[in-house]
Amino acid sequence: MVTYQDIYPSEALLRSFDVVRPRAAELLNLEYFEAEPARMPHEVFTQHHLLLNLRETPMRVENWRDDAHRDFTYQPGEIVLTPAGIRSGWQWHEKSRVIVITIMPAMLERFATSELGLVLGARQLRDTPQALDTDLCQSGVMLLEALRNRATGSEVMYESLARIFLVKLVQRYGELRSEALDFSRGFTASHYKRVLDFVAERFAGAISIEEMARVTGLSPAHFSRLFKEVIGDSPYQFVMDYRVEQAKRMLGEQSRPLSDIALACGFADQAHFTRIFKRLTGMTPRAYGLAQ
Template identity: 30%
Template sequence: MPLLDNLQVFQALNSSPNARLERSAGLDDGLVAALWNNRHDAQEYHGPTHHTLSCYIGGGTGTFRRDQPDTKGSPGKLCTLPAGHESSWVINGEIRLAHLYVSPEQFALGCITLLDREPRELQLHEDTFFDDPAQVERFQQLLRLDWNEPGERLLGSSLAHELLSHTLLSQVGQREGLRVKGGLAPHLRRQLVEFIDQHLADPLSLGQLAGMCALSEYHFARMFRESFGLPPHQYLLARRLEHARQLLRGTRQPLGEIALSCGFASASHFTNRFRQVVGATPGEYRLAFVNQR
């Protein structure tokens, strides 16, 4: 979970005397939700390092961007504010809005696992006051949950992932004017992805992966992150946990067998790491999907 101190959009609102934070919570996997209300304010965002998905819950009919003064917000309107964007806002009257903050690492992982694309080739399109009823319903479902209730953590995390996945599928495009420099060659990236997915149960080492690319561990780690947006150990853990999710949803394998097939030394180690990332134990995760059938 990214620290709130590192979320520039959150901190900009939090420092305003007119904005009030109703509640916020880390939903794991680099996702943070927040519910705000604000009135008679002005805000500027200068190149945040994270992405922000926004949904207007109430009011906002006097809110506009300074570069788009004729376009006003209203309940049910959505905004997508990508990392690195610049925007200046005027809030006339009152507004209530929900935010989902997305870490660059989670965006990168989504590009890899959902789109099968290199993250640095892609960018999230900036969009202001657009309509998407399915996304609005997901936000509203998220707001109906008690984010601090452990029993609702899994559903909250799942909704946050659905919000991000839908955004990736609908609003991510080729980065304009891209000149890819550095990183690993395309054929090496493909070989690494295939090798890691085929050896999730094995105790992979940094030296083993670096050797496939004829690089030192130091240079490989730097170039891997430049190519995939994640360090090797985080990428490997994410792929192992994604495989575990698939097995928990689609099979009746015992948890011990799933743990070993996903590269965890024991069921207890698997349970601890799974809970840290997903917010529920593997057994609770499996039961939640069984109950939905």
């Protein structure tokens, strides 16, 4: 599959990955367009993509989604949300003024799991061909303004606003795993939240399977089996993923020694930290830190 950016018919006026650090940019990618009437070919994309209409007047738009064709009036303050994996094509008949946000499914899954305590379903986001959502549009405008403002602290502002945007997106359009379906064998959403809270509090120290099982009230063997079935990762892998996510934040502090970050995130030593970090991200901690 291609990315949405591969087939844009015009250049964006502003792109987040040109402005902010990788740590902030990996949350979501924002591009702003004021584009003349044009057409995009039909493709299946690797990312979720979300269009936020900033025009003050309605415009005629055509959108193809798999086998469906829609010829509609795109109203001010409306959004169009297309999950990854849907064949999508566009034609707009008037000059657009739109924010395009693209999100990688793996990133959204990590964000929902590690920061919201939610487990997204396989589809992650609901297919939303058209919806009035002025609040989400305004959140997009705030992100855009943070990009335009190159003052000190604007990147931190962008990252904070990106997290707020993702929370709203998941709350309104996220497809969560059904507790009745996925948690039917004794591991509930409440169990998962207890584990997440425990790991968030204790990740800097040793964490055993027995301790994680104890907070759920399950035996270690039963807990390990159910956790793997429901979450998709072993409890050990979940803890490693969480530690690496926390380490990414700390690597933004350029003067902080890697050995200090390793210990702060619960790794045995710097070598252990480097080995796990590279296995999960494809980069060494040092290379990741320099890219921030």
